[in-house]
Amino acid sequence: MDTAPQPASFYPDPVEPVKHASSYPTDSGLEVIRRNRAVVAFQPEKIAIAITKAFLAVEGQHSVNSSGIRDQVAQLTASVVEALTRRLPGGGTVHIEDIQDQVELALMRSGAHDVARAYVLYREKHAEQRAAQQAIDHATPVLQVDDHGQRRLLDSAAFIALCREVCADLVDVDAERVWSETLTNLYDGMPLEAVRQALVLAARTLIEAEPNYTKVAARLLLSNLRLEATGLALTQANMGERYAGCFADFIAAGVAAELLDPRLAEFDLERLGGALLAERDLQFDYLGLQTLYDRYFLHIEGRRIELPQCFFMRVAMGLALNEVDREARAIEFYRLLSSFDFMCSTPTLFNSGTRHSQLSSCYLTTVSDDLDGIYQSIKENALLQKYAGGLGNDWTPVRALGSRIKGTNGHSQGVIPFLKVVNDTAVAVNQGGKRKGAVCAYLENWHLDFEEFLELRKNTGDERRRTHDMNTAAWVSDLFMQRVQSNGDWTLFSPVDVPELHNLYGAAFAEAYQAYEAKAARGEIKLCKRIGAVQLWRKMLTMLFETGHPWITFKDACNLRSPQQHAGVIHSSNLCTEITLNTSNDETAVCNLGSVNLAAHLTEHNGVWQLDADKLQRTIATAMRMLDNVIDINFYATVKARNANLRHRPVGLGMMGFADCLHQLGIAYASREALEFADYSAELLSYHAYQASADLAEQRGRYGSFAGSLWQQGLLPPDTLERLAETRGDLGVPTGGQLDWQALRERIAQVGMRNSNCVAIAPTATISNIVGVSASIEPVYQNLYVKSNLSGEFTVVNAALVRELKALDLWDAVMVADLKYFDGSLAAIERVPAGIKARYATAFEIEPEWLVEAAARRQKWIDQSQSLNLYVAAPTGGKLDQLYRLAWQRGLKTTYYLRTLGATSMEKTGADETAPKACSIADPDCEACQ
Structure with a gap:
């Protein structure tokens, strides 16, 4: 029928609404911009009036007396109000046309097609009338x-x-x-x-x-x-x-x-x-x-x-x-930079060419077990953060609560009170006002303070022993994981009683640890605690789920595969868990980061998209030269950082745009093809980075501690995988690659390496925004969402998905509304083909094991680590246990954030059971390193 509803606007002559005005929220903070540019208060009951008149026009006066219609109008009104407040949760102005758009979409989605059609015709008629009047009034107001x-x-x-x-x-x-x-x-x-x-x-x-x-x-x-x-x-x-x-x-x-x-x-x-x-x-x-x-x-x-x-x-x-x-x-x-083929990390972009050229991204320190050393470390944290450095602190050497202090004959308060000071320092020193100061504290899980360390991020308990602004990470040994596997016991010690453990790993650590356990059993070590390994593991995972911390990192994988084993020990990772460098009381590890835009290196040949290996090689050669230059130009806030960086010269070349590549290639993240692409892309990146470092060594000389390194011994990162497998058994990671690694070994043997470490995959949170590609190795977070960062809120749309939906004539206002309604997920939108749903599955729709398997493929090639976020839609203790055991079994060095969905989120009305709820962490980006 062609009958149109009669309301002239959302402010018509009064009609009794189907629901009392007080039943709708009135504290939304919204205001309405009318067509005459007047701003008026948002009144939800006006929406109910307009919808009621729409039903009146189509179904007659008797319709509004029906309880079913009245309930339907109430539900439609509530859904419109929810859509508007979800878009502007903090309040703001919304145009009257936007409100009418939402009413139209709500009517269409509810199945009231005749009412919706009449409503559309009515809007079109009045739009034409307004347009004609505007033409008379010269279109643009004076x-x-x-x-x-x-x-x-x-x-x-x-x-x-x-x-x-x-x-x-x-x-x-x-x-x-x-x-x-x-x-x-x-x-x-x-x-x-x-x-x-x-x-x-x-x-x-x-x-x-x-x-x-x-x-x-x-x-x-x-x-x-x-x-x-x-x-x-x-x-x-x-x-x-x-x-x-x-x-x-x-x-x-x-x-x-x-x-x-x-x-x-x-x-x-x-x-x-x-x-x-x-x-x-x-x-x-x-x-x-x-x-x-x-x-x-x-x-x-x-x-x-x-x-x-x-x-x-x-x-x-x-x-x-x-x-x-x-x-x-x-x-x-x-x-190279202006082409978006490669981008330096944020500190380099902030400070290059300025009078304070602090260009490095990450600093790793070890805190010594004395008051001077502790406060010197806190001071160094402040100095390093001042110019935009992200920090990783190894706190394992500091004695535990109750340990005897010889100088005063008193007892130590342990690690926790000092971490509170570190937390507050990070808040006070906010990287020159450009972004928040950021630090991560690492502790080995045999430390007697470890159980309290796990609770640092809890929202309950003594606030003097909580660090709400600081990250924490557990530094976990293979021996502990083996005890978990065998359901054995685990012993916690104060480091002052077991001084060797901090600098040991692998078989040497296991031997010393068991010897200390024997001493404790004989009563020779009084300050210790025995606990079930599974019990402690469960508490770690529980706190990880509840608070997001501590991140789980594996010290034996980091050390057994380190090319710098001869020069020291890796005691921690960095703020974003991709850097694995030696630290000591005398050396602060420094790493300089930059990332290749992988998506910019795809090329089409005979209708097939693939990585352009030649272009990638050229990009990496220039990028490695830029990163190597950072080491000599950099402003160092501490002597320990300068000495270590000039001696070892580590850099961290990473990648971004991985998910964009998969979209272009027509590959789903959760697929064998994606694993193969992860394998090959990481091999290309790593091979050419090592090759470029060797070329720089020929031109500029080898790094100072090259002699005795695994590089010199002819052992490259893919070779070290066997060392790890010797202690673990089969890792389940395919060996072999597509490039000539023997030729590279011979080249390095001839000319050496300019850099002790070359590859680390950072989060790229901010620089990927600058370039306009997906972050790092991340899956797509949502296909349509609002990103919040220090620059405000931004609508992010998956352009690749839009192109595909346009080709199928599926991209329209209803699709936009559905994507917003279902939190950027296609799963519950029936008209979208299954193949597209699989290729554009969002992070929480992908089984997290695929993320681990892809990371394992990359890890065999890279000499440092990768910032690996894990997304778990419906976490359970068993699921997390299985996932993190898999990460260890596959030989991953580190993991990063555990992302979970909000525990109290409600299913969307009519949504598929698999549709994701709102994420408990609004924005998946960490901006500290990049």
């Missing part, structure tokens, strides 16, 4: 803007032209729609700067329906940035000829403001400026450019002075300071 205190007419033609410029080469975007969305949020007397920002926000609201609007928003932001940085309204069309001049002005301003290293002014700025590629500004997504704007671009009293290509060149110049042909190398580095 508004004045405030331009630095001067009121003048809004130049709508100029803004429309800007919208058309930024949309010019993009598909499925509409410049007029962006301007129309902007108009709904303008008011008379609005500051001109706010109008420009409103353009960005308008494009931003359209991203969820069409991913290409993320580039529209980025380009509008870029236009604002150019005006802010240069004072000129520069367009993309004239940036090609203006960038060189902007670059020279930027260097001069940065040096004068004492932000930039004066040596940058000594470069051939004309040559470097001429190498800037203005078209690369168009690569950015909105999240990436906004992140750079908020936290990376240099500013003077809040005004940004740095444009994107100037930023990349500044970083490149800082890394080329010691090169013979500085300009040529700076251009080489710039081209």
